[in-house]
Amino acid sequence: MSWLSNVRNKIASITKKETADNLWHKCKKCEAMVFLKEFEDNMHICPKCEHHGRIGPMLRFKQIMDENSWKLIPWAKVQEDPLKFKDQKKYADRLKAARTQTGEQDAFINVKGTIENIPCVVGVQDFAFMGGSMGLAVGEAFVAGAKRAIADQCPFICFTASGGARMQEGTLSLMQMPKTTVAISMMREAGIPYIVVLTDPTSGGVMAAYAMLGDIQIAEPDATLAFTGRRVIENTIREKLPDDFQTSEYYRDHGMLDMIVHRKELRAELARTMGYLMAWKDAA
Template structure:
């Protein structure tokens, strides 16, 4: 046996289930290799640079609800591919791929549970599902979440993450802007809080509608929030935009949102906000 073979035989290789791919996470922003368990225990936030990774409904609900206990509300049935849209790929095939990737019916999921001991209905947009794009299904799910909150007399909290309206549904997608706005009006007329948490990214038609209509506007650190892209704006106004434009901290500084809250503090913050907006009734 050669010396190379002896050395290679003596190296304690990890079992397949414990490969380097499952032990480490590379931060998207700073490139630091972080121990996977440390990253997950930190709610998928880089402990080195504080970069908040995008997360979907499953992890959001686990981090948010008391004891990780919650009930996922059924998604409304809607007509799929009403325009028979096709580009390089059929729209129905894109939906199948997104569902296989995320395990969800569409880009917005609602759940009901307790936050700091107080009940709420929470909607979460999943950017992994076709960029969190807003179509008929997202609009229907948003309205269903609002009405579930009204029926139970509890607040509605929405976590936004979207590239905007879903192009495969054209004008039908744009019609979700007034549809969701009317639902928010119904919630407010019922005297119930509407709380928005803006996550990375929140852009396009979602920003132009329900993302900016909250009683309280909260954002995660570093979240991209805007309507048109920075390059489009610069080309339109022919000016260089300031550093950090359209990031959560910039919007806070200019009065567009109420607070920027790290993910680890969101549950406590939301519990306080819900408590302020829905005080417990005093015993008679």
């Protein structure tokens, strides 16, 4: 191979890599190729089919909170790797890798700020952190968010995105279900609205716990919402399930959601909902 041919091949390889990785986004639903910048400018929504892409906590806060209004609520310390768990990798190594990848301590982050000048606490689950799995840290973060909302007498909004309980913490992860349920009961006793926004995907122990216990249940369009897998259910009941089973639309049509809200309308809807739910406090 000549020197010129070698240079041409390297240039073609670099160009192809930059184009594939940096310029285009492939929609997971319709598989359309969209300019990455167009996708990002459209709030990570496919302009072809309106599929809502998954987004992390920091981007979520920027989209719904008033600019420069929100501050992170400090992490609560919990025992890490309480079972000294190891499968193909040590659990401690998996945590380290997830923290390096996401820049976050764990899979649930709280902030205190305002949405259209209404004070609120917002907690967001990060699916990129070990599938948003619920362990000791997630349970403690949820409780911390609830307690802050009670202390500040403002609504608590929770964005869920999870594959379920964190298997590396065994029974301790399952105990976060009653723990977070008690925190929700505390909010109700204090008259604090608890609003849930279910995003793609929300499943497992999270779906069976705080994801379905909101005073108001909202979901993004076409999100996958499930306690267990479709195939497991079909094999158990020996029946074919509807095509839209375990989607936001199915849950709404069967009375398990209050509304489905497009991401571009979510900020305004949250503000309107909080205004309704907090009206009695303003009047008192």
